[in-house]
Structure formats: C-alpha cells, structure tokens
Amino acid sequence: MATIRNEIRRLRFEHGEMTQQELAEKIKLTRQTVNAIELGKYFPSLEAAFRIAAVFGKPLESVFHYSEDEGAR
Amino acid sequence: MPFREKTAWISLLSMAGIYGLYFSSVIRAKSHGGAVAFGGLLGTIIALVVVQTVLTIAVAIFDPKDAKAPQDEREKLIELKAARFAYSGLATAVVFAIFFAALPSPIIFGANSLLLILVVCELMRSSSQIIQYRRSA
Numbered sequence: 001m002a003t004i005r006n007e008i009r010r011l012r013f014e015h016g017e018m019t020q021q022e023l024a025e026k027i028k029l030t031r032q033t034v035n036a037i038e039l040g041k042y043f044p045s046l047e048a049a050f051r052i053a054a055v056f057g058k059p060l061e062s063v064f065h066y067s068e069d070e071g072a073r
Numbered sequence: 074m075p076f077r078e079k080t081a082w083i084s085l086l087s088m089a090g091i092y093g094l095y096f097s098s099v100i101r102a103k104s105h106g107g108a109v110a111f112g113g114l115l116g117t118i119i120a121l122v123v124v125q126t127v128l129t130i131a132v133a134i135f136d137p138k139d140a141k142a143p144q145d146e147r148e149k150l151i152e153l154k155a156a157r158f159a160y161s162g163l164a165t166a167v168v169f170a171i172f173f174a175a176l177p178s179p180i181i182f183g184a185n186s187l188l189l190i191l192v193v194c195e196l197m198r199s200s201s202q203i204i205q206y207r208r209s210a
Contacts, residue, residue, distance in 0.1 A: 036147060
C-alpha cells in the first residue's frame with residue numbers, strides 16, 4: 001500500500017512556530033483539515049499541496065514524500 | 074469540533090428525536106385502529122425546522138468565525154461521500170419497494186413508509202458525515 005508522508009509539522013516550527021490556524025488561513029483550508037493532513041489522515045488535492053509548499057518556500061517533494069510499501073509489490 | 078460536524082450532529086439528533094416521536098405516535102395510532110392526522114406531520118416538520126434553525130444559529134453565535142468560513146476541499150469530500158452513502162440506502166429501499174409492489178398480493182408503501190425511508194437515508198447521511206469527521210480528527 002502506498003503512503004504519503006509530509007514534513008508540515010517540522011516546517012511549521014521552522015517558520016516561527018507557525019500555528020495550524022495560521023497555515024490554514026494562508027492556504028484557505030480549515031485548521032481541522034491542516035491537522036488531518038499533518039497526521040496523514042487526509043491527503044490534500046494537488047492544488048492544496050502546492051499552496052502548502054509555496055507557504056514554506058519549498059518544492060513539493062520537500063514537503064510531501066510518496067513511498068510504496070515493499071510488501072504490496 | 075468544526076462547525077459542519079456540529080450541524081451534522083444537530084441534524085442527526087433533531088431528526089432522530091422529532092421523527093422518532095412522530096413515528097411512535099403513528100405506531101400507537103395504528104395499534105388503536107386510527108391514523109395520525111395531516112396536522113401531526115405538519116407539526117413535526119415545523120418543529121424540526123424550528124429546532125434545527127435555533128440550534129444552528131446558537132452554534133454560529135458561539136463560534137462565528139468557523140461558521141462563516143467557506144467549505145474546504147475535505148469538508149466537500151466528506152459531504153459528497155455521505156450523500157453517496159445515503160443515496161445507496163435510498164436506491165436499495167426503492168428496489169425493495171418495487172419488488173414488494175410487484176408481488177401477486179402487492180404491498181403498497183404508504184406515505185409514512187416513504188417518509189420513514191427518507192428519514193432513515195437522511196440519518197445515514199448525517200451519521201456518515203460525523204463518522205468521517207471523527208476518523209480524520
């Protein structure tokens with residue numbers, strides 16, 4: 001099974017301990033959705049993923065990591 | 074708890090409570106050989122609208138910022154999935170209704186039976202929304 005991990009939590013802290021609410025307002029999502037993304041319980045749309053990466057000034061692949069589980073192959 | 078999850082709870086609990094009272098009065102009336110007057114249904118619908126409106130306004134007053142925020146993509150997805158789940162229930166109920174109506178001695182679904190199907194599907198929709206919000210919280 002494929003998984004998508006992300007570095008949002010770490011990046012928030014590196015950007016002046018940005019709160020989930022502040023990030024949510026910048027990318028026009030709710031705080032609950034940002035929390036769900038951070039916890040890997042919701043995978044954002046490509047557009048939202050690009051907006052998140054743009055907030056941190058990072059390329060998409062530095063924020064989100066896609067990996068396929070070895071057992072699924 | 075997000076505003077839309079709260080409204081889903083309001084919808085679920087108010088519909089279960091108010092329609093629960095209505096259908097229990099229908100069952101009581103049937104067991105005594107009578108029927109609930111049309112006014113009973115009208116009163117139920119008015120009570121439901123009033124209760125849901127008052128509670129939704131109360132929740133919005135408590136957290137106006139959350140209430141004013143537009144739906145984001147996750148909330149839209151949750152709503153769509155819940156509607157699809159409720160539709161599957163509605164479609165299944167319609168198939169059963171057609172099947173029973175086609176029997177040699179047909180069972181015709183009355184207005185209250187159809188209303189019950191709609192209420193159950195609406196409860197399925199609200200429940201599905203709440204479960205999805207809880208799972209991703």
